[in-house]
Amino acid sequence: MRTAIVLFTRDLRIHDNPALASACANAETIVPLFVLDPKLQQLSPNRARFLHQSLADLRESLRARGGDLVIREGDPVAETIRLAGEVEADGVALTQDVSAYARRREQQLQEECERHRISLKLFPGTNVLAPGDVRPGGGGAYYKVFSPYYRSWESAKWRDEVATPRKITLPADVNAGKLPPPPAGESPEAVDGGETEGRRRLKNWLGHLGPYDELHDDMPADGTSRLSAYLRFGCLSPLAVANAAREKDGPGSAAFVRQLCWRDFYYQVTYSFPRISTTAYRESGDREWRNDPDALQHWKDGLTGVPVVDAGMRQLMAEGWMHNRARLITAAFLTKHLDLDWREGVKWFFRWLNDGDVANNSGNWQWVAGTGNDTKPYRRFNPIRQGERFDPDGEYVRRYVPELKSVRGKAVHQPWRLPDTVRSGLDYPGPLESHRDEAVWLRP
Numbered sequence: 047m048r049t050a051i052v053l054f055t056r057d058l059r060i061h062d063n064p065a066l067a068s069a070c071a072n073a074e075t076i077v078p079l080f081v082l083d084p085k086l087q088q089l090s091p092n093r094a095r096f097l098h099q100s101l102a103d104l105r106e107s108l109r110a111r112g113g114d115l116v117i118r119e120g121d122p123v124a125e126t127i128r129l130a131g132e133v134e135a136d137g138v139a140l141t142q143d144v145s146a147y148a149r150r151r152e153q154q155l156q157e158e159c160e161r162h163r164i165s166l167k168l169f170p171g172t173n174v175l176a177p178g179d180v181r182p183g184g185g186g187a188y189y190k191v192f193s194p195y196y197r198s199w200e201s202a203k204w205r206d207e208v209a210t211p212r213k214i215t216l217p218a219d220v221n222a223g224k225l226p227p228p229p230a231g232e233s234p235e236a237v238d239g240g241e242t243e244g245r246r247r248l249k250n251w252l253g254h255l256g257p258y259d260e261l262h263d264d265m266p267a268d269g270t271s272r273l274s275a276y277l278r279f280g281c282l283s284p285l286a287v288a289n290a291a292r293e294k295d296g297p298g299s300a301a302f303v304r305q306l307c308w309r310d311f312y313y314q315v316t317y318s319f320p321r322i323s324t325t326a327y328r329e330s331g332d333r334e335w336r337n338d339p340d341a342l343q344h345w346k347d348g349l350t351g352v353p354v355v356d357a358g359m360r361q362l363m364a365e366g367w368m369h370n371r372a373r374l375i376t377a378a379f380l381t382k383h384l385d386l387d388w389r390e391g392v393k394w395f396f397r398w399l400n401d402g403d404v405a406n407n408s409g410n411w412q413w414v415a416g417t418g419n420d421t422k423p424y425r426r427f428n429p430i431r432q433g434e435r436f437d438p439d440g441e442y443v444r445r446y447v448p449e450l451k452s453v454r455g456k457a458v459h460q461p462w463r464l465p466d467t468v469r470s471g472l473d474y475p476g477p478l479e480s481h482r483d484e485a486v487w488l489r490p
């Protein structure tokens with residue numbers, strides 16, 4: 047092949063990137079391309095910022111190897127075909143993705159490439175195992191229950207990691223284009239994007255992985271990797287992360303790799319059930335949700351008056367990330383206590399999360415709401431008990447709800463039980479009335 051375009055989407059890395067590695071091995075000249083798609087840009091200021099930083103970092107890495115990252119703006123399919131005409135490319139390489147939007151894009155690109163006699167090749171790289179790599183024994187298209195999926199996933203042969211290209215040769219006279227000015231984002235304490243930052247964090251995390259099995263639910267300990275946004279944008283290869291963790295061995299490593307399997311699990315569900323963000327997987331679980339804009343707003347603002355819920359919601363806005371246990375508690379509070387529609391939660395999380403993605407966000411929301419596959423519809427989370435168990439001294443709450451800083455110990459989880467004299471001095475609301483069975487969760 048003479049010239050290949052590598053169309054980057056959410057594989058913003060040079061290490062273990064099969065699309066990039068294959069193009070470098072098979073073409074004389076390479077055009078790494080990213081198309082800023084206005085449809086996706088508007089979705090989230092936080093992710094727009096993370097994306098911008100990741101693109102700037104990728105561009106640096108490509109330049110260091112003699113190449114560049116060509117930036118175009120518009121419809122990704124039309125821009126790829128236009129550029130292919132300009133540089134006389136005979137091939138396009140693309141990492142496969144699972145969302146309905148991404149698959150439509152792949153389909154359209156396939157059609158346009160055929161029309162213009164350009165070969166399109168799709169590559170793995172978004173997951174450890176791509177949807178369909180393992181299938182249930184009974185002939186089903188995909189796994190609906192996690193445990194059997196995990197067993198197959200864990201024992202399957204994973205692909206080999208590919209080498210990082212040393213040299214990238216651009217065709218002559220390619221106009222690389224400029225990155226637009228960096229977006230500000232919304233969360234002041236959000237992490238910075240990019241493969242370089244992701245790899246630095248991964249290296250650091252591998253030294254702290256040991257007690258993950260014991261600490262991953264401990265909210266104040268903050269004992270999880272916080273690598274999710276780097277995985278979301280493909281700044282890190284999920285396969286390389288899983289391999290690196292496996293090398294460490296031990297219960298911490300096993301528990302961490304199992305979480306990466308949850309990620310693949312929801313991707314393969316989404317591949318087969320693309321309406322996962324809007325349509326209940328189990329229709330029978332999708333009851334008549336209440337319409338209560340005021341309660342919804344209190345939940346969004348972190349002003350429900352239930353401290354552990356408010357702490358989680360404020361962490362989300364401050365950091366563009368929320369601890370998994372807090373995601374469970376806040377999501378259950380919205381759906382099981384306030385009885386509000388899980389789709390509202392999907393949208394709010396999706397606006398703020400740097401790691402926000404269709405499969406994981408919607409899959410987990412449906413799991414909590416009781417509408418998903420592999421869910422226990424009647425499971426409820428008592429936020430007081432959850433708080434006392436996973437934040438026993440109230441440290442997590444005090445970190446994110448400064449109005450309660452002066453309340454010591456676990457009493458912070460139930461400020462309404464404090465003596466009137468203390469409570470009246472706190473600038474913190476009383477608990478939002480729960481719609482369902484009055485405040486069951488307020489009992490001791």
Ligand SMILES: Cc1cc2nc3c(=O)[nH]c(=O)nc-3n(C[C@H](O)[C@H](O)[C@H](O)COP(=O)(O)OP(=O)(O)OC[C@H]3O[C@@H](n4cnc5c(N)ncnc54)[C@H](O)[C@@H]3O)c2cc1C
Pocket residue numbers: 262270271272273274275277278302305306307308309310312368369370371373374377395399401402403404406407408410411414
């Ligand atoms: C309501 C709700 C919404 C969520 N929305 C998202 C989302 O939009 N994007 C997202 O990446 N995760 C989502 N999660 C899953 C999980 O909360 C995050 O992946 C995790 O908190 C990220 O932090 P970490 O990187 O420190 O995770 P770690 O504990 O270090 O886990 C390592 C990696 O495993 C994956 N992972 C961990 N837990 C899960 C899980 N339950 N489901 C799928 N993958 C998992 C992530 O890629 C994560 O980075 C959601 C969970 C809930 C309950």
